[in-house]
Amino acid sequence: MASRRRIVIAALLMVIALAxxxxxxxxxxxxxxxxxxxxxxxxxxxxGGFTACKLMYRSSRREAGGVGWSTDYxxxxxxxxxxxxxxxxxRVSHDPQHEVNYWVVRLTEPMLFECPVxxxxxxxxxxxxxxxxxxxxxYLLKGGFLWVDDFWGTESMEQWTGEMxxxxxxxxxxxxxxxxxxxxxxxxxxxxxxxxxxxFWRRSGGDTSERGEDSPHxxxxxxxxxxxxxxxxxxxxxxxxxxxxxxxxxxxxxALFSPNGYALATNIVLYALTH
Numbered sequence: 001m002a003s004r005r006r007i008v009i010a011a012l013l014m015v016i017a018l019a020x021x022x023x024x025x026x027x028x029x030x031x032x033x034x035x036x037x038x039x040x041x042x043x044x045x046x047x048g049g050f051t052a053c054k055l056m057y058r059s060s061r062r063e064a065g066g067v068g069w070s071t072d073y074x075x076x077x078x079x080x081x082x083x084x085x086x087x088x089x090x091r092v093s094h095d096p097q098h099e100v101n102y103w104v105v106r107l108t109e110p111m112l113f114e115c116p117v118x119x120x121x122x123x124x125x126x127x128x129x130x131x132x133x134x135x136x137x138x139y140l141l142k143g144g145f146l147w148v149d150d151f152w153g154t155e156s157m158e159q160w161t162g163e164m165x166x167x168x169x170x171x172x173x174x175x176x177x178x179x180x181x182x183x184x185x186x187x188x189x190x191x192x193x194x195x196x197x198x199x200f201w202r203r204s205g206g207d208t209s210e211r212g213e214d215s216p217h218x219x220x221x222x223x224x225x226x227x228x229x230x231x232x233x234x235x236x237x238x239x240x241x242x243x244x245x246x247x248x249x250x251x252x253x254x255a256l257f258s259p260n261g262y263a264l265a266t267n268i269v270l271y272a273l274t275h
Contacts, residue, residue, distance in 0.1 A: 032245070033070040041103035046114040049093030050084065050273065052077040053115035054104045055146070057132070059125035063156060065197055065210060066122035071150055072241035077102045077119060079244045083262050084269060088186070107132040112139055117272050120148040121241055124156020126163055133166040140168065140231040145272035148232070150197075150239040153211040157219075157236055164232065168223055173234070176220045182230060182271040187263035192220040194238045195257045198246045211237070229275050233268055240264060 038056070045051075054077060059068040081100040085092040093101040105112050108131060112118075118139075120126070128136065140146065151160060161173060176182060183189040194217055196208040209215045218238035222230045243261025247254050 032075060033067045033073055036070070036074055038104045039074070039102060041101075041105065041111045041114070043111065044114070045101070045103065045111065047093050047101075049091045049101075050081065050116060050269070051093040051101045051103060052081060052269075053112075053118050054102065055118045055120040056104050056106050057120070057123075057126045057128065059122075060127035061125050061159070063122060063125055063152065065152075065200060066125060066150070068122055068125055069120070071121040072239075072245050073104070073121075074102050076121075076241035076245040079247055080262075080265050080269070083244070084266060087262070087266060088270065090270070090273070107135045107139075113142065113144070115139075115144065117269060118144065118146045119241075120146060121150045123148040123163075124151035124153070124159050126160065128163050128166055130166075133163070137167045141225060144231070146232045147235070147268055147272075149235045149241050152237055153214040160234070160236075164223065168231075171223050171225060171231075173221050173223055176222050176230075176233075180222075180230075181275075182222075182233070182267055185267040185270045185274070187267055189264055189267060192218045192235060192238060192240075192264060193257065193260050194218040195240055195243050195261060197239050197242050198249060198253050201253060202250075209237075210239075230271065235264075 041053070054069070054073050056069045078100055081092045081102065084090050085100075095101055103111070103115070105115060105118070107128070112135065136146070148160070151157070164173065178190070194208040194215075196204070196210050200210050201208065215237040219234070219236040221234040221236060223232040224230050240261045243257040244265060247258045
C-alpha cells in the first residue's frame with residue numbers, strides 16, 4: 001500500500017507539473033479576490049458536469065490576511081476543477097470556450113440548489129441572517145455539501161461555530177476520525193497538512209502557522225446529518241486553497257503543498273458527489 005501511494009503521488013505530481021506551465025501563461029498575475037468580477041450563474045445552469053460554487057456572505061469582522069468571501073477566488077476553484085478532470089473520471093462543467101464553469105452564489109438565491117458543492121473561505125468572519133441560515137440548512141439537509149477553508153485561530157473558529165449553530169443546532173462539530181471514508185475516497189489522508197498562504201510563507205521564511213501559538217496545527221473537522229453523511233467539512237488553521245490557487249507561482253511551495261492539497265480536495269469532492 002505504501003508503494004502504491006508513492007506511485008499515485010508521483011503521478012499526481014507529474015500531471016500537475018506538466019499542466020502548470022500552461023496555466024501559468026493564462027492565469028499568472030491576473031487579479032484575485034475583490035478585483036475579480038462576480039460570476040453569477042444563470043438560472044438552470046446545471047448541465048450534468050461538476051462545478052464548484054463560491055459562497056458569498058456578509059462579513060461582520062476582519063481577519064488578518066483575509067478578504068472575506070472572495071479569499072482565494074477564483075483560481076482555487078478553477079484549478080481544483082481542472083485537476084479533478086485530469087486525475088479522475090469526473091466530468092467537469094465547461095462553457096462554450098471550454099473553460100471550466102465556476103460560480104458565485106448567495107444563500108438566498110434559487111441557484112444555490114443546483115450547486116453540488118459550496119466552497120467557503122475566511123468563514124471566521126461570516127455572519128448569516130436568519131433567512132440565510134434557514135436556506136443553508138435546507139440546502140445541506142437536501143443533499144448539499146459545504147467545504148470551508150482558510151480560517152485561522154480560536155476567534156475565527158468560535159465565530160464559525162456560532163454561525164453553524166444557527167444552521168444545524170442539533171448536529172455537533174467533530175474531528176474527522178482516521179477511519180472515516182473521506183480520508184480514503186481515492187487517496188489515503190492520514191494527516192491534513194498545515195498550509196500557510198504563499199505570502200505569509202515567504203515573509204516568514206517557511207513558517208506555516210499564521211496565528212502562532214493560536215494555530216499550532218491544522219484541524220480537520222466536520223458536521224454530519226442524522227444518517228451520518230458529512231454535510232460540512234472544515235479545514236481550519238490551514239489554507240488548502242492556496243495549495244491549488246498558487247500552484248504555478250513558486251516551485252518550492254508547489255512541491256511542498258500542492259500534491260497533498262489536491263489529494264485532500266479530490267477526496268472531499270468525490271465524497272460529496274458519492275454520498
